[in-house]
Every structure is written in structure tokens, then in C-alpha cells.
Amino acid sequence: MEARIVRAFGESIEAKKVFFNGANLGAITKAATLVSDAFKDGGKLMVVGNGGSAADAQHLVAEFVNRFQIERPPLPALALTTDSSVLTSIGNDYDYALVFSKQVKALGKEEDVLLAISTSGNSTNVLEAVAAAKALGIKTITMTGGDGGKLAKLADISLNVEATVTARVQEVHITIGHIICELVDYILFEQV
Numbered sequence: 001m002e003a004r005i006v007r008a009f010g011e012s013i014e015a016k017k018v019f020f021n022g023a024n025l026g027a028i029t030k031a032a033t034l035v036s037d038a039f040k041d042g043g044k045l046m047v048v049g050n051g052g053s054a055a056d057a058q059h060l061v062a063e064f065v066n067r068f069q070i071e072r073p074p075l076p077a078l079a080l081t082t083d084s085s086v087l088t089s090i091g092n093d094y095d096y097a098l099v100f101s102k103q104v105k106a107l108g109k110e111e112d113v114l115l116a117i118s119t120s121g122n123s124t125n126v127l128e129a130v131a132a133a134k135a136l137g138i139k140t141i142t143m144t145g146g147d148g149g150k151l152a153k154l155a156d157i158s159l160n161v162e163a164t165v166t167a168r169v170q171e172v173h174i175t176i177g178h179i180i181c182e183l184v185d186y187i188l189f190e191q192v
Helices: 002-019 022-040 052-065 084-093 101-107 124-135 149-154 166-189
Strands: 045-048 077-079 113-118 139-145 157-161
Touching: 002 157, 002 166, 022 045, 022 113, 022 139, 022 157, 022 166, 045 052, 045 101, 045 124, 052 077, 052 113, 052 166, 084 101, 101 124, 113 124, 113 149, 124 139, 124 149, 139 149, 139 166, 149 157, 157 166
Parallel strands: 045 077, 045 113, 113 139, 139 157
Antiparallel strands: none
16 A cells, blocks of 8 residues: 555656646746736636646636736636536537536636646537637636647647646646746735
8 A cells, every 4th residue: 555655646746847847937927928928918817627637727727817826816717617508508408528628708808817637638518619719819828637639739838737636637737737827826916
């Protein structure tokens, strides 16, 4: 049992070390700047994902709407994973592939940013959300795993974790998300 614990920690640390290299540091900086600029311009951050990525979407939105590390005004962010009536009505009346894209079309505007999270990079409903965002002129950031799948190729900014174990990818994703929150606070409020 202890060997499994040590192995899991080691894999998590290694996945983070591999991700946090020069190119990805620049991409994280660009992502934080894009989100900050959206907030400055009266836009919002919309976040989508399935399963654990849906939980990450909600977690990160809470950091923006409430606070991250500093006392500051709430920032406009919205997880498109939380309204069960909207999700189930779209899934029932149309198709589960459209549960996020219809919300992007209804709520999105050009000043916004969409953060799309998919460990495989191939979640159909997340791909549809990015396509809807692009059609509206909304900038997109993706967090993916493995080879990035189809999603990484569509993004304005791609943050791809080159790990194949879903848990390790998600552990890096939440770290990336927290760093973006910290950078946004710094950019907007020069604190942290």
C-alpha cells in the first residue's frame, strides 16, 4: 500500500514537472492575460467540462466569483455544468452533445472567454461548445491531456498535459487553474 502511495505522488509530481516548461509557462501567462482582459472589457469567463472536469469547472468559477487568495470584488465567471434543468432539457429534447454549446449561444458574447476542460480532448459536447464560442468570436482556452485530442487544435490557447492517466491530468489541470486565478488577481489588483 505504501508503495502505491509513493508511486501516485511521484507520478503527480512528474506530470507537473513535465508540464511546467518554458512553452507552457508562456501559454499560462497568455491565458491569465486573456481572462483578465475579458474581465476589464466587461466580459465573463465561461467554463465547461464533464465528470471530474465539470467539478474542476465549478471549483475554478468559485475561486473567481468568491475570491482566491486576496480580498477583492467578485469576478464574472460561470460554470455551464451546474444548471440541471438546462442540461437535462437540452439532453432530452436535442442531444447531450449540445448541452454546453446551446448555453454558449444563449449567454456568450464576444468579450467573453470560454475555458474548455477535457482530459481526452475529444469530448463531443466540449468540442461543440468551443465551435459555438468561435462562431461568436469568443476566445477559447483548453485544458487537455494525452495528445490534446481534437480540442487542443481548436483552441486560441492550448494547455495540454502530456500524461495518460486521467487522475494525473486532472491534478495538473487544477494546479494550472489555481495559477491562472493567482495571475488574474495579480494582473487586476497587483496583489498576491
